[in-house]
Amino acid sequence: MSVTVPQTALGDTRAALRRNFWRGVARVLRRKPSRLAGVVIVAMFLLMAAFGPMLYPAHLPRDDNALYAPPSFAHPFGTDFEGTDVLALVVTGARYVILTGLVTAVITVAAGTVLGLLAGFHRGRWDTVLMRITDLQLTIPGLPLLLVLSTVWKFQGPLEMGLVLGLLGWGGIARAVRSQTLSLRERGFIEAARGLGLSTAHIIGRELLPSMAPYIAMNMLIAVTGAIYAQVGLFFLGVLPFDSNNWGVMLNLAVFGGGALTSTAALPYLLAPLLAILLLTLGIVLIVDAMDEIFNPRLREE
Amino acid sequence: MTTISHGVGESPRPESSAVPGLLVGTAAATTPGVRVRDLTVVYRTPLGELPALGGVSLTIEPGTITGIVGESGSGKSTLALSLLNAVQPPGRIAGGSVEIDGLGDVVDLAGDRLRRARGRHLGYVFQAAQNSLNPLKTIGKQLLDLGRSHDVDDLPALVRDAKSLLERMGLDGARVLDSHQHELSGGMRQRVGIMLALVLNARLVILDEPTTALDMITQATILRIVREIHQERGLTTLMVTHDMGVAAEVTDRLAVMYGGRVVEHGPTMEVLGSPRHPYTRGLIQAIPRLSGDITQSRALPGRPPTLGTVPKRGCVFQERCPLRMEVCETVEPPSVIENGRTVACHAAEAARPAERRKEHA
Amino acid sequence: TTETAGTAGAGGIYTTIDGAKQIDATAPINPFNPQGSTFVGYDAMSLAWPKNSLTDPNQFYPGIARSWTATPDQGEVVVHLQPQARWSDGKPVTSEDIRTSIGLAYTQGGSAYTVNAGAAGAAADITIVDAKTVKVTQGANRSNVFLRNVLSTVVVPAHVYGKLLPAGFWTTLQAARGTGPAADKAKAAITGLSQKVITFAPPEDVSAGPFVLERVNPGAALLKKNPYFYDAARIAPDKVKVLNYTGNEQIWNYLVTGTLDSAPFTAVPAAVMRKIKQTPGNAIRKGYSPVAASMAFNQARKPYDNVHVRRALAYLVDRAQVTKIASPEAGTPSLTTTGIHGDSAKAWLGDRLAALDPYKVDPAKADAELKAAGMVKKGGVWAMPDGSPWKVEVHVPASFSDWVAAAKSITSQLNDHGIEASVTTSADYILYLDELASGKFDIGFWLMALGPSPYNIYQRLYGSANGWSLLAGRLTHSAPGKDGNWMGGPETIGGVNPGELTNRLNLAAPDEQKRIVATLATLTNQQLPVIQIYDYVNTQFINTDRYTGWPPAGSEALRLPAGVWMQLGMIKKK
Amino acid sequence: MTTLTTRRTPRVNAVTRRLTGHVVRGLVMIWVVTTISFVIIRNIPGNPVLGQYETLIEKGMSPDQAERATAALYGFLPTGSLWEQYTGYMKALLHLDLGQSISTPGTEVTTLLTSAAKWTILPVLGGTLLSFLLGVTLGVYAGIKRSGKLGDLLSISGSLLHGVPQYVIGLLMLAIFTTLWPILPAGGPVDVEFVPGLNAGYLASLVQHATLPVLTYALASYGGWVLAMKSSVATVLGDDFILAAELRGLTRGVLFRYIARNAILPLFTILALSLGMLFGGAIFIERIFNYPGLGLLLVNSIGARDYALMGGTFLVTTVAIIVANIAADLLYTVIDPRVRTGGAA
Amino acid sequence: MITGTGITRTYKQRGDVLGAREVKALRGIDFTVPKGGAVSFIGESGCGKTTLGRIVAGLETYDSGEIVIDGTPMTPLSPRRRRPYFRRIQLIHQDPYSALNPTRTIHQTLRAPLALRASQTGRPSSWIDARAEELLALVGIDPGYVLGRYPHQLSGGMRQRVVIARALTVDPEMLVADESVSMIDVSMRLSILALLKDLRERLGVSLLFITHDIATARYIGGQGELYVLYRGQVVERGLTETVITGPVHPYTQALLSAIPVLHGLERPGRERVVPTEALNERHADEGCLFAPRCPFRTERCEKERPILAGCVESTHEHACFHPQRREVIPVEAVA
């Protein structure tokens, strides 16, 4: 008496569902064009990070006679202390910044999610131990610790930087994921899965994680911004190894070397990375705003 | 204290004959009637605006307890909220009128006049009583907020009234007023909800699923209280429920809703005893009973319509109807009044064509 | 009662900055404390104030000491105090005060007042000649900067600080100068007093200087005029406000807004300088500053052990361009590299300066030198003799923005010439020094040419950083990588031991000094343990709106605090 | 009357019970953090004496003078094996003795900390309260008018400000108010000319100097409050009791109070937490405005390798966070009647 | 056959360090569910029904007592060894809305346990999909319609059927239905009950039916036993029909009296009692647990706790010192 389900039909409905989701996304984006702008901005920065350095020679050209040149057609944001085009610095510097942001976000979110899931799912002793560690992570002041670490540890490149930032930042997510897990755990479907004897891996990977995916995705975006600011801030404070094509270093040199806050000559040199940060923030904020609406039915005002 | 009186036989059932005169003057003093005409409420959805109420007409006699039953999504809450002109966005009242004696057409009320009507003239008791109270304030403070909002000058008197109402419902009034909602049990909260609906002397009280979240025994208590207070205060009561039993226990008149329409309306005893609409019949049959032959109960086939699946044309019930005729697919059955009973069904009409009379032309 | 700027008095408030320390309001009012809330030249006085002489370290302006005499070999220094000198509580400044101050200095250690027997330039005896005259004699191992060290003595009131010295202190001191266990015990007793002296916190400031501390908070210190100052009539301002700062940019801001009446040497970017100059009243006094920035090699590392490589780099670095980028206002490109600041180099070397290689930018010569060193060029990029890549890493501390810019400019230039170069920064200066000292860098920036004492000049290049250290008056040499020898130069070059020569500078008579300096300059020029990049210019900012009578450009007083200027009769209320 | 006693007792119990647990856990946490920071701090490379020496040289002192000035510092370096230092440190900690500063020899770390703490509390408290009030007020509006243009603008600008790092705002403020339009002092805590105390000049100067840090602080955290309040309001708006209140005909004012009070409740916890977090975290602001608070103290102590001071600042920061956590929890116990009486009935 | 003896469960509500509150959810419950039989538990809110159901389904631990599944006592077994036994007992949740993962299609939901089953029994993977369709058909829904859908696209009744189908994937011997129809629309409630009944009759799956609605208990297991729970204790036990028509314990009588009367179809029972107060868990634990609410209580009730004992028939037991049969349920009004 079994009814055969043509595979195509099944596939079709699934495809249709996926289409529906994307249509929903498109609608949310369309409803406020600003959100589209957010996507465009972030895409632009991603492209910059991926291909920016390829647009320029390995050593950026300098103009010995145009130190801190004012903005001009050739140099839309002027030049730096050495006569290098500031725009080129911003573009080529995006990779470091964004790569660090991504690495940090991945580590933060991965560590936070795994620990939060473990703690929430296993409860009991596991939970206590993991949450104590999380508390510890949250209690140790991050920025001071980073300052200290930067003297102990030479951060070699964005990966290491991201690793450290990530290891210092997972606490919040772990806590949130844990509480989500705890509440999901009480939901019937998780209990049913356990009752059916499904493996823990299945329950966590297939049942729990997808339910938290939107939440995690959003946290990831926020973690990216956090990481970008943290590293730029550290570079700005001057505690990280020098790298001329770096937004934070640009801020540092503009303020402490070029006197951008005291006179206007180095102002473009200061403003260019600041604007880049602001723009990136704006882009991410707009996307988060859209995501909020896509994933949170409460805010989805049809 | 703990008295379980027993041997209460048939609870007294009033004759639904309180015939009021022309209701002019202060509504608070007299018992109001309600006339809903062609009420249409739509909700904005991704598929456009869809009607949750498709032209409901319903007359609620003054002094009766009217029950509204129907499955989930049939529009009961929407109708109840419409009586206060309080349909929540993204819904709106798209047409029709709700005439309440002493208030006029509620649909036309707005702003401060609407606000004053709510609470003072119209009492509303929530389904989720546990969530209908501000968790941060004691009941007493919320009572005072209510009084101030309605310009009650004599607040001590209001508190006295509230206390006596609560005591009437078997609670320690002073203690309850001094409590936060989390310190009260579900049944106590529901009684508080009823108190707040009545304390300003509203004469029209709307209860939306007042017992759904409650325990059996508590439910019985609340139902008894509703019944008694209704009589003592001379109210017009509208009680929304999805439980036929609950409606049967307390109401005088019963309206059955389906797919945003009132499909049958009449005295409870009659509607239950001899249902006319196939839906009503199906509903009654689907109730498992404590006595009698259980094999006779059976479920209604199919499932209730949602906003998007309500048939665009013809009878809303056509898809699940055992008596479906061709005409059902195209023509919406009109509401027919007969001996104080209203039915909207082609089949019922066909069965007794003799003494039919249109409620309105 | 409320005091405001208006009640400061006719002389007004003089606003400035102490370049030597950050204000710490919790620190005791004690000049022996490195963070102490006392300000040199204002309320902290020394016997005399060093002149900014090109070659002679023993030139001084009078301070508490009105005059002094020294025997030619500086074996005996007699100091005559200002007859009118009084403490701010009205008590006269006496020889006893000076003796107590010297006693306290012993507990802190130092060149003249050391308990190490045999140390060069150690004082042997302090005698009170009369109430206003003190005589200090030098031990056998005579240093030619003894006078300088004596005159630099900080003076504190005996009636406040005297109790810090236990009874019998002078006997103990005497005992400490000997040898054997008893002397060691005495030494320990004296150095054991060190902490007590440093942490001593008098309830209020008692100053012999023109000002006395009135109040201090984390943002500034306020000093008021000391009415008992021996030359009080010369002091124009009624109050001095010393502002704190955490970074140069704050000084720039103060300067741009015209807040400061004078500011000590501060690195300033060109644009900010223009802005500062635009502020009405602001003016600049430039003078000699015996410091230079250099890039130093770790000669223990390849290929920097090869002098040809160092020379090649010297030929490639355009010092003028680097200076323009890094320190356009406060530096002049070094004419050549001798280890001596450009200004004093002329005085020391005279004509011989011209004979030295100026290392003008010359890529051809650089190529030749690189070839001579066996370096190979592959695909336009220079590589090590064995063909492995050559990566030049120039290290600087991250907090020195001018050095960062200089290093960046240098690496850019090297990159232009096919040498792969990059800048690496250390998180802070202390970390930088630590890493530098432990030999972790190939090339690092380094301050040098610290005149006017020639010993100080070359001690930077051929002192402990290069393996030569003085241990109990004896010079020893450590191998590269040991005991802080990070420069790793050879112990002798062509029969010359630069370490020994440098040490001689401390003891030698002027003629010999001149010869040694010439030798070392030539050696430095040829061997290039460092490449001198730019010589600092002492740039002082003043504001002529409120006060006049500033020291002129090039004045020998320019590096002294404004408080000393006032003592010298400069700075008058407008 | 009887109701009073029965209702009070559980409250006291709940609070003390929670407090005891928190304190015990907090003390353990403090010990762990102190140990960790001790280990890290003692492993920072760099010699404070050499650093001080070269710094003095860099500032223009002659080498012999610099040597004299720094020689004394050797006496303040901790001695003994790391383990001895650790046990010594811990023992001293038990007596609330944080040791002596190295970079300001002769000054107790406690003295330095208390002096810096004053200056941290002022802008942090001022800025947080300012931004909290502003953010919460506008957040209510943004939450209620979620779909309106202005609400949108509020929340986007909130997110943006929330997203923009403190130092960016600080730098911009400094550029605007001290350079482009110099109306405020560029740094420092208070003008030293005024006698400290309750006099107009001193207070005015205090306010004047605190304006920029406070403003920066407020701007940087304002966005977070707007967003938090907005989402909290959205949650409360979804609660039935708001609809119930509306259907009882309560006035808009009362309704607004219901929404605001319920929505603000979770924010108080965040407020307490953020006060704790930011106790030592205003590093950027203090650095930019030369404001001598704990953040700057920490940076300086790291720069000078002042182990005792570093340890002290870390400790204060940690304790602040832990205390804030406890306070947040107790605050919740006190202000939320649901928790106050010890769990739902 | 599954039997439980003396099962107790006490929840400790954690205080932080000091103080904790105890809730005795179960105070020694004995029950027997015969193979293929149905047993119902009724009681008002908070009496421990859900706790019992979860314990029987192996989702919750118990403090003391013993559960014996087909002769194997569960208590000594390690959790891992216990698993295969408890897998044979599946819980059907009250709330079909949360019982299905909203992010997974019905197909995915069914596939996971079936795949596990297939790998355990060495069946080919083609069996999985076939079995999924078979099960859906068994619970009366069109596989073609639901397989590719997400739970939110289905009605409550359909979801509950899917939940049942999912429980059947592991070929359980017993289903524990905890208020399984209370959230389902009135019109469809009966069809789910009928399905459960049908599964019991056709597949021989025994049924532990937990409800506060006695009428549904009657519908599902008229021939089975009915246990009346009060504050974690069984106060009355007997064949369902017997208990309903002749309740002996005052609590059972109160429960049955509380059932609303379908006026028009029914008349209230002759001896209907009207209770006035709700359960209070903080009531004293001494004596008969129901005493504070009992209209018939005597002094003895307040001191001594009655134990479950036989009445007229040994199959009908009650725990009351003054048992009396009363007719409380509504009577059919013959039209």
Ligand SMILES: Nc1ncnc2c1ncn2[C@@H]1O[C@H](COP(=O)(O)OP(=O)(O)OP(=O)(O)O)[C@@H](O)[C@H]1O
């Ligand atoms: N906010 C809303 N947005 C869209 N549709 C809504 C909204 N509120 C109600 N509806 C739809 O309106 C119809 C009637 O809803 P209503 O809440 O009045 O039903 P009900 O009979 O009270 O149901 P229940 O028994 O579940 O409370 C339903 O189909 C429901 O889906």
Ligand SMILES: Nc1ncnc2c1ncn2[C@@H]1O[C@H](COP(=O)(O)OP(=O)(O)OP(=O)(O)O)[C@@H](O)[C@H]1O
């Ligand atoms: N996880 C838990 N922690 C603490 N107490 C609990 C827990 N689960 C249940 N309880 C308590 O145990 C008692 C029995 O609860 P249970 O859920 O079994 O009752 P129930 O009969 O299913 O009630 P309902 O009809 O409301 O579902 C209740 O007093 C409840 O408060």
Ligand SMILES: [Mg+2]
């Ligand atoms: Mg409803």
Ligand SMILES: [Mg+2]
């Ligand atoms: Mg339950």
